[in-house]
Amino acid sequence: MTEPNRIALIPIDVQQGFDYPPWGPRNNPAMEANGQRLLTAWRARGWPLIHVRHDSVHAGSTLHPSHPGNAFRPGFEPRPGEAVVAKSVNAAFIGTDLDLRLRRLGVDTVALFGVSTDMCVSTTARVASNLGYRTLVVADACFCFDLVDADGGTIMAETISRAHLATLRAEFAEVIDSQALIARIASE
Template sequence: MDLNDAVLLLVDYQQAFDDPSWPRRWNSDVDRNGLALLAAWRRAKRPLIHVRHDSVEQASTLRPGAPGNALRPGFEPLPGEQLVTKSVNSAFIGTDLDLRLRRLGAKTVVTCGISTDMCVSTTIRTGANMGWNMMLVEDACDCFDLPDGKGGSVPAEEVHRAHVATLGFEFCRVATTRDVVSAL
């Protein structure tokens, strides 16, 4: 795995997702894996971009000014690291992410975050459609149980598995934290 032209994109590692108003999450290792990936990336002095969801919905736990809008402990940008803020699922829509990646000389975008099926998936799909070589670090992602529209719910593990399969089939390469850290 060649990561010489890669930028790490950390999507929505925000405190809101610990709020009890959100459904059950499945990946208890999301922070550990995400932080291990971030630490290895920083040690390798590779470019990275943090993404934060700034909801425009007044009641959202992700709205600016709400405690949940803050990035999770350890995921805050260090001086000199870039932060892109967005108000929709894709980090490419309504932002200058594409331009930032081009200025960094990127060809590959290594992506992880919360949640697999929403902002991570939408960002990967958009990026792939724009011509970026996208990579998903699947064990550094998390998602939630989802209502199935019939009175039940789809377990988060199944939601994650289906999205990883779809993304890997059509939109990106899929890797683990260990794969990426080893390649650095």
């Protein structure tokens, strides 16, 4: 795959704010368990790990720094010495030093997971690929929400997730599940 310390795990926006209104029904109830297994595997090896947190600039947002929802979900809190990159837009590379941090670490591959599949994970994956990183999206460690379409109907989260993962696979990333990624890194 790549040299072990040249792949960084990047959990994106794994925050409590997504449990508050106006966020609706989501898919993948196993996201948290799968994401925690990834964190455990990475930490056990001491490989690069950079947490991304969405700090909304909108005062009413559940992800605004003044809102309790800005906090990381239980089990996803960074440990001492683990880097945190704060962003205010969908892509973790825009307006942050994420690219600089990765380059200084000698990282050439990023493994992304988090919230939400179709928004911040997808946008970050696209930018990572465009910046030249080998990009992995860990599908079973992501979730997204039902969305209302232009006609007032509902597009189910699972459908949205499948479509976005297919688009990412077609052009921007290798889409993998957590068990396969952990097995792959165990052989490194």
